[in-house]
Amino acid sequence: MLEGETHIQIEVEDTGRGIHPDDLPHVFDRYFQTQQAETAYEGGSGVGLALAKEASKAMGGSLNVHSKLGQGSTFTLQFPKRETTLEVGDATIGFEELTDQLEEGAETPIQLAKQAPNERMAQLLLVEDNEDLRLYLTQVLGLHYQVTAVANGQEAQLHLAEFTPNLIISDIMMPQVDGFQLLEWLKSGPLSSIPIIMLTARADLDDRLRALRKGVDDYLVKPFVEPELLARIQNLLQRQEFRRSFIAPEEAIEEEEIAVVSRIKIPPALTQSEKLWLGRLEELVLTSLGNVDYTVNDLAKGMLMSRSAFYNELGRVLGLTPNEYINEIRLQKAMEILKANPGLYTVKEMSGMVGFRDERYFSRQFKQRFGILPSQVR
Secondary structure (H helix, E strand, C coil): CCCCEEEEEEEEECCCCCCCCHHHHHHHCCCCCCCCCCCCCCCCCCCCHHHHHHHHHHHHCCCEEEECCCCEEEEEEEECCCCCEECCCCCEEHHHHHHHHHHHHHCCHHHCCCCCCCCCCCEEEECCCCCHHHHHHHHHHHCCEEEEEEEEHHHHHHHCCCCCCCCEEECCCCCCHHHHHHHHEEEEECCCCCCCEEEECCHHHHHHHHHHHHHCCEEECCCCCHHHHHHHHHHHHHHHHHHHHHHHHHHCHHHHHCCCCCCCCCCCCCHHHHHHHHHHHHHHHHHHCCCCCCCCHHHHHHCCHHHHHHHHHHHHCCCCCHHHHHHHHHHHHHHHHHCCCCCCCCEEEHHHCCCCHHHHHHHHHHHHHHCHHHHCCC
16 A cells, blocks of 8 residues: 555566666557567567556556566556445445455346347457457457457367358467468358458568468558558448349359469459459469560550559559569469479579569569579479
């Protein structure tokens, strides 16, 4: 107790490695991750301490930290001491009486006040291994949707065997079955029409392209803002409802009619006209693959669009620039040829075959994309 027993103070102390002085002012910032090279990454998303700080403020208190590098840290929580009563009907229950009821297993005021979920709400499946972030997202999304939260892709697969949500939100890095494996499993089976948003701290273009090729419907990088996440969910649910209402099953076009060879998988949530547009785009890139002089302007012209309109449309549909798209198709084709013909082509020959003028640039791009040099493909 503090200040004449008007406040309660709780201290949690450890003898760990402590917090770097540059990180100390930011430990309560949401999504903050240390940038110190000597500090090993141990997981977490930077949400727990931010939520704790906000909770302390909501109680009229404070949460602070004192730390010395190499010696440890002390977190101090201080909040006012208040006598609290809870009303249930005409009765007023004090803290001690409520504690007795909890120990006896009686229904608490919170349980009595809990309302049944609105059955008209859309159902979301949240797949997130970080407990703090899973709780936070459940609270945020639960104001608008019915949310079922699980810790990894394997648990998600078990739940999907029993119910079909309107939308799935999934992290990528998870134990047992990760987000990519879950996405591939979904899009290759009878549940492929369920929209899925990848919510992840992995912002690399390679990860985004990999998710796009597997058919992800949207991709949001942490840190994110709540209104953006809610807007993306709403847009996907509206698109799903529109297609269900206005697109008859017999009007569906077979995937083979859209793109004979699909190196960047067409997201199934797109309209048929968007799929046809992407199929035509891929055909143009493949037919001009060996032309090192082929430019974005040529591709836009082949699509009967202005350069600016083409940039906007490709960005809207896939979230890629034309150069990113062309390079991905070229690199995928190069890998395909090299695997089918190991040792047959030199790096210079291969770079020219898929439209790269500079073999060194081709090698750098190839290694960045696949993790190995072209000469190492077997």
